[in-house]
Amino acid sequence: MVKYFAYGSNMDLQRIKSRGVNVYNIEKGLLDNWRLVFNVIDEDVAGSGFANIQPYEKSQVEGIIYSIDELSVINLDKFEDYPIDYSKEILKVKNESNQYIECLVYVGQLDRLRLSLKPTSSYLQFILNGRSLLSEKYYEKLADINTLNL
Numbered sequence: 001m002v003k004y005f006a007y008g009s010n011m012d013l014q015r016i017k018s019r020g021v022n023v024y025n026i027e028k029g030l031l032d033n034w035r036l037v038f039n040v041i042d043e044d045v046a047g048s049g050f051a052n053i054q055p056y057e058k059s060q061v062e063g064i065i066y067s068i069d070e071l072s073v074i075n076l077d078k079f080e081d082y083p084i085d086y087s088k089e090i091l092k093v094k095n096e097s098n099q100y101i102e103c104l105v106y107v108g109q110l111d112r113l114r115l116s117l118k119p120t121s122s123y124l125q126f127i128l129n130g131r132s133l134l135s136e137k138y139y140e141k142l143a144d145i146n147t148l149n150l
Helices: 013-018 070-079 121-128 136-143
Strands: 002-006 023-041 049-068 086-094 100-108
Touching (some): 002 086, 049 086, 049 100
Parallel strands (some): 002 100
Antiparallel strands (some): 002 049, 023 086
């Protein structure tokens, strides 16, 4: 079993399952000293960016820790355009029991990042669909993100 930390559109359970990912367990996750940004270039929509995380002191990214199988990782690699758009890292993510768990995390490749990108409203909605596993404060912060109306 692989622990995978989703912080972007894969927080939408229907979306991740539609990508051929077998989910065996779901729990809240918290990544300390990182922040959520939208700076991975979306080649299909000018000015649009996909979710990414960057190291940032005293910040946190909320998300979902999924328990998935190896075949699911291969399927995720395709949808995350690994290794072109994202690299894979193992990061320590805090679960609901305040234990740190080593999780697979996709992080944007440096040559695929641009400043001043925004998510589309439809893309952000996938992220907002993870609401049941997010704090109200974090959800409200996400809901206030300026988007491209697509």
